[in-house]
Amino acid sequence: MIDTTSVKKFLLIVSGIFGELSSLIFLFFIKYRTHNLQLSDVNLLYTGNFLNLILGGLIILSLVLNLFRLKKLKLVELQVYLNSLFLSILLLLVLAILLSKDFYVLSMFKSDEYEFEKIVSVLVWIIYFIIKSFSLNYLLFKIISVKHALIPKNFILIAIYFGLIIIIAFIQIIVTTKTGDEFKLKKDEKFDAIVVLGAAVWKGNVPSPVYEGRLNKALYLFKEKFSDKIIVTGSNAPFELSEAEVGxxxxxxxxxxxxxxxxxKKTTSTIEQIHFIKRTLMKERKFKKIIVVSDGFHLPRVIEIAKFLSLDIRVSRSNLKTELINNLWYRIRESVLITIFWLFAV
Structure with missing residues (x-):
């Protein structure tokens, strides 16, 4: 006699597997559509995409392993998992609506609504990551028969996942800064332009030490004849003049x-500035070679964004000197921002 309960459990798990695959495809669609890219542009070996694949793949593997313990698995446990899957897909739909304005491509202006939507989108992405991690932990707990303090253990594991990715990003910053090909400039190389990424401007339209360091490096590259053109970027100075004008x-x-x-004078973030390089300089003006100038701790994120957009750039770090504690803080902050970009492309 056919065990209808086991058949139902089997069908629910198979539905979960197809749901996870669909969710993963939808995730990549949103990440790339936000940047006006197509699914055909997806590079599965890109670090962020690979991390997405690992998380989705582990959930699918956990579902497959649960197929071998159908008798022990309760229907209510599968329903808890399927509810989390449904909620994660619902969040992706919310993100698709939030990001349908092509923030980094079409909304190249500063507005309160724009900033609010960016913040909301990041928060929704983080909630999505928590729910997917919860799904993975929940399924694993069932496999290894963890029965007590599930919620605290779940959140501890989620914090560990996110922490590990931040550590990977921190190491990536150090390795890229030391060995990245993007940093290597030959003395006789010629570039179409030196692009200086904007930074804070102080009262009286004075460039901050960080911005001054970038401008001085651009000045050095110009005098060394790497290029005969400097492009200064950035709009969001809190005083009268934009970052670009002050530069x-x-x-x-x-x-x-x-x-x-x-x-x-329109871009308000690093992502927008890299889009400006790709869309305006590379595509419209047909530039072939660009040097991007910023700080050593910032450039690894610039490189990661450029890789995601399939943009080939070279970079040059400013000679900014910072105290050890400030340097550590900058690197930790950039590690978090790289992690967010890897996972969510925002």
């Missing part, structure tokens, strides 16, 4: 011909 004034005060300096 231009500073470079002019150092003797650079104003005709050799271009302004980009």
């Amino acid at each position: 231009k004034i500073y470079l002019e005060s150092k003797g650079i011909n104003p005709e050799k300096i271009e302004l980009e």
